[in-house]
Amino acid sequence: MLTTALYLVTAQSLRLDDNPALAAAAREADHIVPAYIHDETRPRPTGGAAKWWLHHALADHARDLARAGAPLVLRHGALLTEVEKLVAETGARTLYLQHDPTPGMHAVEDALHHWAEENGIVCRRFGGHLLFDPVEIRTGAGKPYSVFTPFWRACIELGPRAPIPAPEKLSAPDNMPATLSLDALGLLPRGVDWTGGIAATWEPGETAAHKRLDHFIEAGLRGYGHDRDFPALEDGTTTLSPYLRFGNISPRRLFARLADIAAMEPALAQGAAHVQRELGWREFCWHLAVAKPDLATRPIREDFTAFPWHEPDPADLKRWQRGQTGFPIIDAGMRQLWQTGWMHNRVRMIVASFLAKDMLTDWRHGEAWFWDTLVDADAASNPANWQWVAGCGADAAPFFRIFNPTLQSAKFDGTGDYIRRFVPELANLPDAHIHEPHTAPAGVLHASGVALGRTYPLPMLDRSMARARALDAYQARGTTP
Ligand SMILES: Cc1cc2nc3c(=O)[nH]c(=O)nc-3n(C[C@H](O)[C@H](O)[C@H](O)COP(=O)(O)OP(=O)(O)OC[C@H]3O[C@@H](n4cnc5c(N)ncnc54)[C@H](O)[C@@H]3O)c2cc1C
Helix, strand or coil, X not given: CCCXXXXXXXXXXXXXXXCHHHHHHHHHCCEEEEEEEECCCCCCCCCHHHHHHHHHHHHHHHHXXXXXXXXXXXXXXXXXXXXXXHHHHHCCCEEXXXXXXXXXXXXXXXXXXXXXXXXXXXXXXXXXXXXXXXXXXXCCCCCCCCCHHHHHHHHHHHCCCCCCCCCCCXXXXXXXXXXXXXXXXXXXXXXXXXXXXXXXXXXXXHHHHHHHHHHHHHXXXXXXXXXXXXXXXXXXXXXXXXXHHCCCCCHHHHHHHHHHHHHHCHHHHHHHHHHHHHHHHHHHHHHHHHHCCCCCCCCCCHHHCCCCCECCCHHHXXXXXXXXXXCHHHHHHHHHHHHHCCCCHHHHHHHHHHHHHHCCECHHHHHHHHHHHCCCCCCCHHHHHHHHHHCCCCCCCCCCCCCCHHHHHHHHCCCCHHHHHHCHHHCCCCHHHHCCHHHCCHHHHHHCCCCECCCECCCCCCHHHHHHHHHHHHHHCCCCC
């Protein structure tokens, strides 16, 4: 008798290549029914910008699956209920899925597994979202790591498994279940469409991910070690984070491509190892999220539990969110985020430090804003990095290291190209004044068409006062770095 497998597509596995769950289903069953179930009760519902990505990546993946021979079925509802229905409709006896390491999802998958067992269905979970199973890397004492360098050393020693190719052909059963339309999942904004800038910046999906990687290897890899800190540079970094977030490309494929390039072209080896190490930070964030499921809400460092971060004045928080702080590098970063759904890493660190230290605002407000506005919003990397910048995370930047936005701006955006792109009202200021317009002579401001307080805001706070206040708050608690 011919067998049918139900393959559960998840919001982290939207690809054919190096997809162990899909490959096993294709190998072991005669027919395969790929299904994506949009479950809004899942832990931490997807943010707005990420939903835009999900919609388009699902469209792309549905095309690829149909071309391979098995069209995607879309459903909306509670995971277990919809799986039960699909099993009844298709007669599937096996269930394949990629394990989702998001805090809270283990229990959901366990419930699915339990239900399957009770109903005589084989449920098989595979890795694929990460280079390693987060619980497989352990210290000598058998504990999770809390410091990055030894963690990454242990990873490299273990070495990730090799990626596997996409199945050549899939075969759908005759009794394919009905599908909802993609629009029915409600992933795109209703009412005002704020996604124009995001759509103009990104092309979600598997083919686009590989195209972007090919281009980066040509144009950016050689200079990565230096260029990665300069936000104005087009190809300074890979910009693969949303593709990795949604599984449009697998980390193992990326890691292996970089290893191959390094072996073939020694001049690119340093850049390749550096990108691999950044992928290591992604692994580390997931390692932390699995060890500390409340990463998004609770400081890792216990001594920060009672830290006196402020509940922000809503007007101040809005100035930060909308890029109206009066500090050009911060405003450029926050506007890049709002317009394109992404922000350069160097600038993420500067704006996060400003919120958590200069504004002394609870970092969770910043984390939540990023969660809703980033196309790469990630349940591990976002809270782990916020905690890192705020000083309360694992292996964190010490609290007293407070980024000076003006110095950072002069160092990493010396000619002001990044600021000019996102804060066009400052475009005519000379380089010497673009990082700190409020110190520019009146004549320079006038000649550049800048009227402080009218065309561009005055600084929302006095930095030396804010810095002293942050350090006092830190000292007062008697914490040590
Ligand atoms: C406050 C703050 C919040 C962040 N939130 C997120 C988030 O929600 N999602 C997210 O993917 N990254 C997040 N990051 C990490 C980092 O900024 C982005 O991964 C990076 O900017 C993505 O650009 P890229 O793909 O060009 O990176 P590249 O420099 O090309 O790096 C390659 C890949 O390595 C990984 N990576 C690089 N740096 C980090 C890092 N510090 N932590 C974890 N992974 C890393 C990413 O997957 C990235 O795509 C955050 C950083 C900060 C400071």
